[in-house]
Amino acid sequence: MSASSTTRRIAATALAAGAIVSATALPAVAAHDDDRHRQQPKVEISRVQADSPGRDNRSNRSLNAEWVEITNNSRRAVNLDGWTLRDNDGNRYRFRDVRLAGRSTIRIHTGEGRDSRTDLYQDRRNYVWDNDRDKATLRDDHGRTIDTKSWGNHHHDHHRDHRRG
Structure with missing residues (x-):
């Protein structure tokens, strides 16, 4: 395996891990914003x-x-x-x-x-x-x-x- 393909694999793995972390963080942020919206009196x-x-x-x-x-x-x-x-x-x-x-x-x-x-x-x-x-x-x-x-x-x-x- 060449150094460039190893670098590409490491980069792809890091990007995929980042995407997973971002995807799991989004619902928490959305829920927090939703709670704040709900707390404002109608x-x-x-x-x-x-x-x-x-x-x-x-x-x-x-x-x-x-x-x-x-x-x-x-x-x-x-x-x-x-x-x-x-x-x-x-x-x-x-x-x-x-x-x-x-x-x-x-x-x-x-x-x-x-x-x-x-x-x-x-x-x-x-x-x-x-x-x-x-x-x-x-x-x-x-x-x-x-x-x-x-x-x-x-x-x-x-x-x-x-x-x-």
Whole structure:
């Protein structure tokens, strides 16, 4: 056997071994990427405006400037019928006959208004979300927590309670 044919055989063996290693490594990488994709929430609380701009005078305009946004990151529409949005004090808003289109966001206002594809209204006459600290919890129609968003200091402050309402 010549030196060149031995070199070719060694090179072919090394290439074949490399191909086998690459082939076995690919599914692991694909599975890892798949897991990361699965961990991204389909529906999430994307933004909260708990402190209505301006004076807290309980006007409908001020109440509606307090809101929570829910975003559907998937391509498919999600039926939110029976889902709830709740604060730390137990104030609850229940979604009725709401479909959230794929890749879209809906804003849930505290005050009164006319529901649309992009805005829903809780029809309340008092503020829901605490300015300094609170937690919004989104649950599905089976009561499973889908997402939460907290803000502020969650240690109980005995000296000052900034709760409005």
